[in-house]
Amino acid sequence: MELRVRDLACARGGVPVLEGVSFTLSSGEALVLRGPNGSGKTTLLRTLAGLQPPLAGEVSMPAEALAYGAHADGLKATLTVEENLSFWAGVYGTRDIATALAAFDLEDLRERAAQNLSAGQKRRLGLARLLVTGRPVWALDEPTVSLDTASVALFADAVRAHLKKGGAAIIATHIDLGLDARVLDIGGFRAKQREAGAFDEAFL
Numbered sequence: 597m598e599l600r601v602r603d604l605a606c607a608r609g610g611v612p613v614l615e616g617v618s619f620t621l622s623s624g625e626a627l628v629l630r631g632p633n634g635s636g637k638t639t640l641l642r643t644l645a646g647l648q649p650p651l652a653g654e655v656s657m658p659a660e661a662l663a664y665g666a667h668a669d670g671l672k673a674t675l676t677v678e679e680n681l682s683f684w685a686g687v688y689g690t691r692d693i694a695t696a697l698a699a700f701d702l703e704d705l706r707e708r709a710a711q712n713l714s715a716g717q718k719r720r721l722g723l724a725r726l727l728v729t730g731r732p733v734w735a736l737d738e739p740t741v742s743l744d745t746a747s748v749a750l751f752a753d754a755v756r757a758h759l760k761k762g763g764a765a766i767i768a769t770h771i772d773l774g775l776d777a778r779v780l781d782i783g784g785f786r787a788k789q790r791e792a793g794a795f796d797e798a799f800l
């Protein structure tokens with residue numbers, strides 16, 4: 597399993613944000629995305645996850661190989677913790693939710709509605725969803741927001757276990773997760789601004 601990204605260019609709101617992004621991510625590897633606010637980390641992850649088409653470039657794997665963890669947890673508010681995970685397991689065609697409950701210390705909360713969880717508990721449930729996707733590449737946008745120190749450690753353990761099983765992860769984060777990960781600073785891939793008055797055949 598290898599994710600190869602070549603010369604990728606991405607836009608947000610119609611404005612080019614990144615260009616020339618190239619990297620390779622192999623089975624068992626984690627890549628941490630760094631870059632200042634607004635530099636395009638979310639834009640890159642959304643593009644890899646298939647939520648928006650690239651302007652140019654190639655991605656070797658289909659978006660269906662990725663499990664995308666966005667800023668929003670995407671929980672079903674009125675379903676319990678257990679029902680949320682069972683729902684997602686059904687969507688992804690997997691069965692085991694026990695491993696996900698245990699990995700994110702959610703067993704005692706299994707019957708609580710998602711809307712009645714604390715912010716950190718909601719985040720843990722959103723991350724537990726990754727384990728029921730069965731997808732090889734996790735693409736995660738600031739996954740540790742709202743997590744306390746113990747929960748950050750649970751998350752790092754879950755990533756390590758995923759990598760050990762042959763998975764891979766690409767993670768936008770500003771904190772040190774203690775993972776043995778490569779770092780890609782996307783500040784170096786900022787799209788050049790078009791010169792004023794430059795010829796643009798798209799408008800012809």
Ligand SMILES: Nc1ncnc2c1ncn2[C@@H]1O[C@H](COP(=O)(O)OP(=O)(O)OP(=O)(O)O)[C@@H](O)[C@H]1O
Binds near residue numbers: 608634
């Ligand atoms: N919905 C939108 N419409 C238009 N432009 C947007 C939209 N969302 C973000 N942008 C712009 O796209 C650029 C890249 O934003 P992006 O969210 O990818 O950055 P980021 O590196 O993830 O930032 P942060 O670290 O703050 O989360 C920024 O200039 C941002 O203002």
